[in-house]
Amino acid sequence: MLREKDTPSQNTLKPPLHRFVRSILERYEWLKLKQALLYAYDASPFYHRLFNKYHVKPRDITSFADMTKLPMTTPGDLQANPRSFFCVPDEKFIKVFTTSGTTSAPKKAYFTQRDIDSIINSSVTGMRLLYHIAPHDIVRLTFEEGYGTEIWGNRYCLEHTFGKIGALTLVTGRLKIEDELKILLEYKPTVFMDVSSRINYLTTELKKLHDLDTLGINRILLGAEPTPNTMRKKIEKTWNTDVYMGYGTTEFGMNMAGECEEKHGMHLTETNFLTEVIDPKTGEHLEDGEIGELVFTTFNREGMPFIRYRSNDLGHIIPDRCPCGLPLKKIEIKGRTDDMLPIGAGDNLFTRMFDDILFGQPxxxxxxxxxxxxxxxxxxxxxxxxxxxxxxxxxxxxxxxMELPEINNGVHISNTVAPPLVQLVKPNTLDRNSLKARRLIDKRNLYD
Amino acid sequence: MLREKDTPSQNTLKPPLHRFVRSILERYEWLKLKQALLYAYDASPFYHRLFNKYHVKPRDITSFADMTKLPMTTPGDLQANPRSFFCVPDEKFIKVFTTSGTTSAPKKAYFTQRDIDSIINSSVTGMRLLYHIAPHDIVRLTFEEGYGTEIWGNRYCLEHTFGKIGALTLVTGRLKIEDELKILLEYKPTVFMDVSSRINYLTTELKKLHDLDTLGINRILLGAEPTPNTMRKKIEKTWNTDVYMGYGTTEFGMNMAGECEEKHGMHLTETNFLTEVIDPKTGEHLEDGEIGELVFTTFNREGMPFIRYRSNDLGHIIPDRCPCGLPLKKIEIKGRTDDMLPIGAGDNLFTRMFDDILFGQPxxxxxxxxxxxxxxxxxxxxxxxxxxxxxxxxxxxxxxxMELPEINNGVHISNTVAPPLVQLVKPNTLDRNSLKARRLIDKRNLYD
Structure with a gap:
């Protein structure tokens, strides 16, 4: 922590109490899961067909371990036919959030009013509990609505979350640096939220114009992108504040997990969905602590539920009880199945490794x-x-x-990797015309 | 009407019933007005000082005609100190909507949750009543959130209005023409809403790529800008649909008036504010039908009420009962006090006159x-x-x-106006970097 806390954490649950709360939570999750399976099987043509194809019925699932009997849903299923997931008539949908579809067909997730309310209510709880957002806060939210034909749900859900809490929320798209500074000086926001690459860029550019730690921002919330620790520390130091990270996906309406004051892993909104960690190759459940693919099942989705939806994100459940006292499990995201890069003679690089080396340089x-x-x-x-x-x-x-063993081995031992080339360029040379930073460009035909 | 109506209007009130409803409405307005005056005097430092300065108390207003005893509020008062209007503590505000401030200091209007709810509820009623927006509708809304540091409330309020009705709403900023067409073909919206200059531009560009009357759009709603009749007719013809216009200001949270199926004047949301038409020079009340400046008083604003706020818009109340049956008064906007241009030897031109000549050419x-x-x-x-x-x-x-008498006189009689110069340029030559079209550029130092 960079600043002294106003109030010490009062959430700490002693071990027996923690176990008691966990057991209630898990029983609740189990009931919600059973309901969700019945509902999806009854109401969604996609799941009805899928369950029948695999000769499995909701009643066959009698324990958490049984979940592996159910087939998984892939982003490809959603891309192919979003409407087959629908459980209600078309006219009940009020929102569709989509992914950009730059690398593949866009994914479209539809939401009813009840779905949106449920997401916002859970997000309100999270923002109050984790970041103490209150009516006296002034929130600067600079998320875009999307790029091109993409409709990004994060902006919408967060604007309503802060509004429901009663905080004054200043919403525009991304502004020029001078205009951003005008807003910060004019309205004196206390909370700033955007994706990490944007905040990082703002930090670098704004500090040339103003002493950022005098602005009164006392929480920076980052979402939508993994944030290297080195980058986080640079941002925290420059603004003299705490930076917290969140996690979510378009399909699930965002806001799925967030860091607490410990800043070590993100608490999952366990009341909204089930999280499984599986071996991406065998599909088997992994133990807490083991890294695998995160697979999610919605509990409260009326319009378009997901059962065992593969997130393509790699991570692990942190096995320990969190010192903050919150009884919710924590995850740590390690990367995406598709940003694990095979290199040289069978080694694997993660984008994260580059992040730490590059953003380690201030x-x-x-x-x-x-x-x-x-x-x-x-x-x-x-x-x-x-x-x-x-x-x-x-x-x-x-x-x-060269200190990364994956590269070093390739260069010096197997002779399958050329020594890396490093080019330094001036700020604003790289293209920023997308919502999230695209740091990795793989021009190899790996799948030929 | 271009298309046959699905259902004939069922709103028609026979004259005695119409008079009865009007009398109830006016008694309601009177009670709301009295409450609003008391509240503003008690709670707003600005109005307390202003009333005292003019030695007038809320109880001195005993009839609608008495309103002229009260001083008026100007946009300048708001620009100078928005906080002096506040009636509640800062932490109750959740939104601030601002004007762009390109021509003068930005105007900032703050809203509490109750204020926003009231605006949205009244907007929901209007959208249902006037345009029959229903849950099966799919609405394409392309309003921007503002430009630069401007925060435009229209996008926010309308997104929530359609959401509350239960219509699927497709919200992004303004897209490239090809991307806009993708959205229209992909999601098949039934309603399209933007400012008129943007819709006009889209109409011209989109029809090169697709037959627009096959798309299924069956209502186009225009706001934020006056729309010349010639432009409206061109849009209606190309999309084979009806175009309806609305009116609102940032200070009042938009959605203040809208056209019914008659397309002749816009019905005022009389349950939300009082409308006066005054002589802009003397401040005296004008009769229905006489053109003057519109002055508004809010009834339901908790955070930041306005009493006799000068809109700078010129218009008149249409004296007749509307054939559509809706008992609400109608206004027609004629222009703005600041787009009335002195020319030649004391004549006045309105932007509208140019609109009709230019947009009269398809x-x-x-x-x-x-x-x-x-x-x-x-x-x-x-x-x-x-x-x-x-x-x-x-x-x-x-x-x-040259057929405009104002120009003709100047050229041929008083010799104070040069014959106009007409330049034709290719599409996309003019700068479109602002929310609304800026058609009038006056480089003369009129006020020197």
Missing amino acids: EVIEYQAIFERKEGKDHITIIAETTTITDTLRKKIFTGL | EVIEYQAIFERKEGKDHITIIAETTTITDTLRKKIFTGL
């Missing part, structure tokens, strides 16, 4: 890693935006990369 | 009128965006302009 604002295959070798080019272009910085980054 | 998409003073004469340059640049079109526009 001068670095943003970067792109480009992968190409030439003459049987993997070539990695790192283009880093930086405030000062020096040979020392270039060498530091190069050394950092 | 090839014209948008235009700008630039006023300059050179050697004692007013010089008018019209730059018109058009799909086909021909000398015939240029001459038609010139002839239209």
